[in-house]
Amino acid sequence: MGVSQTDVVLRALAEPRRREILTLLAHDEVPVGRLAEAFDVSRSAVSQHLRVLEDAGLVTRRAEGTRNFYRSRPEGLIGLRAYLDETWAASLDAARRIVEGEAGVLDADGTERDSRATA
Amino acid sequence: MGVSQTDVVLRALAEPRRREILTLLAHDEVPVGRLAEAFDVSRSAVSQHLRVLEDAGLVTRRAEGTRNFYRSRPEGLIGLRAYLDETWAASLDAARRIVEGEAGVLDADGTERDSRATA
DNA sequence: CCATACCGTCAGTCTTGACTAACGGTTAGC
DNA sequence: GCTAACCGTTAGTCAAGACTGACGGTATGG
Numbered sequence: 001m002g003v004s005q006t007d008v009v010l011r012a013l014a015e016p017r018r019r020e021i022l023t024l025l026a027h028d029e030v031p032v033g034r035l036a037e038a039f040d041v042s043r044s045a046v047s048q049h050l051r052v053l054e055d056a057g058l059v060t061r062r063a064e065g066t067r068n069f070y071r072s073r074p075e076g077l078i079g080l081r082a083y084l085d086e087t088w089a090a091s092l093d094a095a096r097r098i099v100e101g102e103a104g105v106l107d108a109d110g111t112e113r114d115s116r117a118t119a
Numbered sequence: 120m121g122v123s124q125t126d127v128v129l130r131a132l133a134e135p136r137r138r139e140i141l142t143l144l145a146h147d148e149v150p151v152g153r154l155a156e157a158f159d160v161s162r163s164a165v166s167q168h169l170r171v172l173e174d175a176g177l178v179t180r181r182a183e184g185t186r187n188f189y190r191s192r193p194e195g196l197i198g199l200r201a202y203l204d205e206t207w208a209a210s211l212d213a214a215r216r217i218v219e220g221e222a223g224v225l226d227a228d229g230t231e232r233d234s235r236a237t238a
Numbered sequence: 239c240c241a242t243a244c245c246g247t248c249a250g251t252c253t254t255g256a257c258t259a260a261c262g263g264t265t266a267g268c
Numbered sequence: 269g270c271t272a273a274c275c276g277t278t279a280g281t282c283a284a285g286a287c288t289g290a291c292g293g294t295a296t297g298g
Contacts, residue, residue: 014133026209066244074210090145091193185265185274
């Protein structure tokens with residue numbers, strides 16, 4: 001309960017190799033072995049990355065015989081996009097208030113104070 | 120040159136405490152000392168987090184006397200949003216092709232192959 | 239049944255990074 | 269000039285995680 005979905009997705013995307021994997025999985029459904037060949041790392045590393053991506057909901061798995069096909073899962077990005085939109089909106093709102101001269105700048109004792117020119 | 124802007128922003132946001140800091144800086148302009156009090160960590164830790172956020176372009180600094188006021192910078196999220204939109208679009212496009220029965224599933228030898236129903 | 243192909247998991251190594259404590263630098267007040 | 273307040277930087281510690289190698293498990297071919 002201590003880790004939010006946004007946190008899991010963000011940590012998964014923060015790794016460059018996982019983003020490369022996601023790029024490959026964006027257009028095609030690819031088995032693990034093929035990914036390992038493409039990236040010049042061990043299958044084990046790729047498998048661990050895929051586990052992280054699957055736990056984050058960014059990828060789906062489909063077993064066919066002994067091969068596991070992975071595919072990108074766009075819905076996994078919904079939560080992150082929502083988070084970014086909120087932060088974006090909040091920051092823009094604050095910036096707008098600052099421009100209008102009613103910014104929320106706090107003084108040392110915590111009381112409100114008038115904003116000064118950007119200098 | 121090996122690190123893209125998307126990578127820097129993503130790594131900066133992947134840390135929970137930095138997201139908390141960003142949340143506080145979204146509405147108000149806050150000095151470092153106040154952030155340290157709010158989070159029950161040393162000023163040094165907060166200062167280092169702010170450095171990462173500033174390098175990522177997610178925060179701006181304004182010096183006033185000995186105090187440094189930090190503020191959220193919404194434009195820093197533009198690149199990340201563009202990246203997410205691209206990945207989102209690519210994945211959705213692939214999913215659409217799969218539904219329409221013309222998915223790009225590769226066989227063992229790399230040749231194209233017809234997609235099978237979703238399990 | 240035996241060999242092979244494909245994959246996930248575990249143990250162990252090594253790098254990255256979050257944190258504290260101590261230090262130095264700058265500004266305001268007396 | 270001296271002191272105090274505020275902050276960035278550094279060295280050092282410790283935990284998280286990316287990676288390799290070895291192992292075991294399952295499905296296909298002979």
